[in-house]
Amino acid sequence: MQVISFQNLDNFIPQSEFEEKVLLFCQDWRNNKQDFEFFTSGSTGTPKPLKIQREQMINSAQQTIDWLGLEKGNNAFLGLYPNYIAGAMVLVRALIAQMNLILVEPQENFFSEFTADLPPIHLASFVPNQWKTLLMCNLELNNYFGQAKGILLGGSDLDEETKAITSSQCRFPVYLTYGMTETVSHIAFQSLSMNLTNYLQTLPNVHISKDSNDCLVVSSPSTFGEKVVTQDLVEIISDSTFRIIGRNNRIINSAGLKINPIELEKEIGFYFKGINVSFFITGLLDEFYGQKVVLIVKGNEFIYWNDLIQYLKGKFDKNCLPKEYILVKKFEITTSGKLDILSTLRANNLN
Incomplete structure (x- = not known):
């Protein structure tokens, strides 16, 4: 761990490759670099380079600073690599709001x-994986985050059990955020503690709509008002609130039915509540179904398959249920910490 004052953000002695990346970014920023290249997360395909302008990052950072009331002299904790947008934006917020930095290596035992x-x-x-680790470590998190103005969780959704633990144990503001590289970090948030909500609330001056495929369309100051069409299927509740109900590029086409794996995953998560089971739903090529719905489970967990299917029958049409489950030794993870479904399937010769 290294604690760096705002004045020394571009002039400290790095002690690791991670800290070298942080120093380089801060130096580039203070040297007025105008364009930064980031890679998309890679959770749904090969990571792609994307050029983001300095002004976009300033607009995004200022939205968060205003929303959370961040001030000069506050401390920002960074345990994410700055070559991805989430980590970089922690640095930009610190540089603009004149905050100090607490640097912690992004590793398993952070x-x-x-x-x-x-x-x-x-x-x-x-x-999410970092947050789950913190919750499982028997740390009294209120001692560390008691003065927090915002603990931001992003990159993917959280399972319902983790949300419930967060709500019951955390006496400080924790937000599940929604955003991506293309929107220059988050544009919406869901409160998981204190004032718990079950929907995403947009930040000010963020505009949302749907396209013909029911995918979310976003424009904001961080996109210069240009519309970004996402792959997220949404239910729009109001001009400023919405729910994510699936991913358009994860829809399974099985025997003529379009099946949303996220809805199945949510119910299976309820079934496994209290048991540490990592899993996801996917569609594998099949001569009869076209795509067969399959449950992929990490490790050697014994699955009471018939009990699970019986539980799901009360929630879904029988044609939407998983046809089998497959155990794999490990899940592939992207460098930004997300589950890499495609790489996991390839590593296990699953099509």
């Missing part, structure tokens, strides 16, 4: 840095 000498944290961003 929670070991949560010791008595950790300064108060006012802002932090985590991917």
